[in-house]
Amino acid sequence: MAKICIAIDIGASSGRVIAGTLKEKKFAIQEVYRFKNNMFEEKGSYYWDIDHLFNEITNGLKEFSKLGIYAEAIGIDTWAVDYVLLDKENHRVSPVYAYRDHRTDLTMGEVFKKVNPKKIYEKTGIQFQQFNTIYQIYEHVKSNNEILNNADTFMMIPDYLNYLLSNEKAVEFTNATTTQLFNINELSWDEELINITGFNKEIFPKVIKSGTILGNLTKEVQQRTGLAEMKVIAPATHDTGSAVVSVPAITEYFAYISSGTWSLIGIESDTPICTEKAKEYNFTNEGGAFDTYRVLKNIMGLWLIQEVQRLYDYKYSFAELASFAEESKPFKALINPNNSRFLNPENMIEEIQNYCKETKQFVPETPGEIARCIFESLAFQYKEALLQIKEISKKDINKIHIIGGGAQNKLLNQLCADFTQCEVYAGPIEATALGNLAVQFIALGEISSLKEARKIILESFDINKYIPLCSSEIEENWRKFKSLQ
Known part of the structure; x- marks a missing residue:
């Protein structure tokens, strides 16, 4: 039944x-x-x-x-x-x-x-x-x-x-x-x-x-x-904790990005990683479901584009903003998404433009230019965090699972694959609700374990795969991104 x-x-x-x-x-x-x-x-x-x-x-x-x-x-x-x-x-x-x-x-x-x-x-x-x-x-x-x-x-x-x-x-x-x-x-x-x-x-x-x-x-x-x-x-009452439950991973070593208002990038670990280097990189060890830990880092995430959408009076959907970004020239401007000035500014568009002026970059004006700047900056932030994860965990990670609403952003998914040189698996979109439900069904004895829950989710929903592409421009702009504060 x-x-x-x-x-x-x-x-x-x-x-x-x-x-x-x-x-x-x-x-x-x-x-x-x-x-x-x-x-x-x-x-x-x-x-x-x-x-x-x-x-x-x-x-x-x-x-x-x-x-x-x-x-x-x-x-x-x-x-x-x-x-x-x-x-x-x-x-x-x-x-x-x-x-x-x-x-x-x-x-x-x-x-x-x-x-x-x-x-x-x-x-x-x-x-x-x-x-x-x-x-x-x-x-x-x-x-x-x-x-x-x-x-x-x-x-x-x-x-x-x-x-x-x-x-x-x-x-x-x-x-x-x-x-x-x-x-x-x-x-x-x-x-x-x-x-x-x-x-x-x-x-x-x-x-x-x-x-x-x-x-x-x-x-x-x-x-x-x-x-x-x-x-x-x-359930895992922290939404990211629930989302990570739903990662449809069948291999041991993987990173995840819970992509929504925030981008939470990390790994699942049996023990916390509280080393001096982890502290220096400002990684967190949040509790996970079923005796696991989420070793992760908060990145400002899609809050940036949500605010841009709001400032355009919701004239454009997220899909349209992503489409405009795809049509815009790459690498014209970059920001550091985790700069505290982007946490809750009065006007996100003006804040991005002022940042670009202050750092002597091209100043994005159109919705596509602003969106492209956000998505490329986020993908570089993912790359930086992944390199740090590999260092503190000493794990060879070449797969990233993107879960949550941001998994629908095909441009950002491909940029993530290209910039990190990892295979990217996008989905499920309703990750948090699925993880919440999975924990309930495990508590009721209907599912035997976290491993079985993930297998069920993998077989129940479409997961899209992105293969990394190489470009000399990426490395050149990676150096530029690392210089930003």
């Missing part, structure tokens, strides 16, 4: 309710409901509307209930690092900050005066980014000391949403590790780092593994949505 689970997959710009069917060792998915998600600005700060998100989740579940079919379980994944604070009555004690808020722009330096960054990395294995949870809650306490008296429970956003479904409090491993507050050696919250923020370790709930059955859908949610009783399962 076919078995059905529901994946709630929420990203920085949208969320989806997806029904996943497993029948005769084949996956099929159906998008039941889609909704928007955006940061909002208030008095100079950026927040998430959590009430809106949960309301949309229940709206999506109402739509699923209209299908008249039974689901075994449900699980939620979202982005990482952002958090919710509850009081003793389980009410939120403050608005939910968004990681692109500027309040942490200078916070890392303050924290480093209290604890050596080398020690932080040795404890957590997490790359240094200004929006990591440790810096967010440090700044939160600094600006509102009263929060220390009111906060009784800390949870990451997907854990909070799973709590609203199940009434069970926990923080799932893949997301806990992103906080830079979780000791990756002791596999527990790190008291010293938490104390630096001003908080007490006691407000941090137990950390659970991916695939933990939290409980059942509450009676209140059942009544609100029309659904029958079903299990609530914590």
Whole structure:
């Protein structure tokens, strides 16, 4: 018989309710409901509307209930690092900050005066980014000391949403590790780092593994949505953790790029890699599903082209922007995508143009020139990160799996193959939802292992292959890219 689970997959710009069917060792998915998600600005700060998100989740579940079919379980994944604070009555004690808020722009330096960054990395294995949870809650306490008296429970956003479904409090491993507050050696919250923020370790709930059955859908949610009783399962609640579960790899050595708003490039490892060189290159060791670690690096990703699309009032689709880029001359201008100026500028197009002026390059003007600049720069960033991965892991990697929405960008996929000189396999597109579903089916005993899940995904969806081409221009412009700051 076919078995059905529901994946709630929420990203920085949208969320989806997806029904996943497993029948005769084949996956099929159906998008039941889609909704928007955006940061909002208030008095100079950026927040998430959590009430809106949960309301949309229940709206999506109402739509699923209209299908008249039974689901075994449900699980939620979202982005990482952002958090919710509850009081003793389980009410939120403050608005939910968004990681692109500027309040942490200078916070890392303050924290480093209290604890050596080398020690932080040795404890957590997490790359240094200004929006990591440790810096967010440090700044939160600094600006509102009263929060220390009111906060009784800390949870990451997907854990909070799973709590609203199940009434069970926990923080799932893949997301806990992103906080830079979780000791990756002791596999527990790190008291010293938490104390630096001003908080007490006691407000941090137990950390659970991916695939933990939290409980059942509450009676209140059942009544609100029309659904029958079903299990609530914590998947890999960090969306990248779920996405990596779905990598359709059958060989041992491969790199992956989870391509969406961010490009997360890395490898799967049985152990963290917390060497001095890994710290120098700013690699992170995020928890993975089923006793794995995601040794990866954050690259700014398709946020750049998403902002360009927005500034053109959505006149052009992503496919059209990629087509314009393909028609534009190569290597006219490059940027360093990871420069912090591109994290949340007022105008991405102007920021790219100003960067090119400052670095004495051709200034892109047309949509195609701007898009070409972004895609070539991202592909060079992939090349740089891959070389670093090979160095710190001592693995000979010649295959890259691109998963997520960015797998649809044929130009960027080919540039990635050409610039890295690796075979590139693109797909599945719905990687995060599939990984979420796969973990649920493993928890239910319908799939035996991560290895079997990946084999099922490989046989259920089209995966496109890109063969690397050689060009002398690539090496010449690679040297130019490496000189950019």
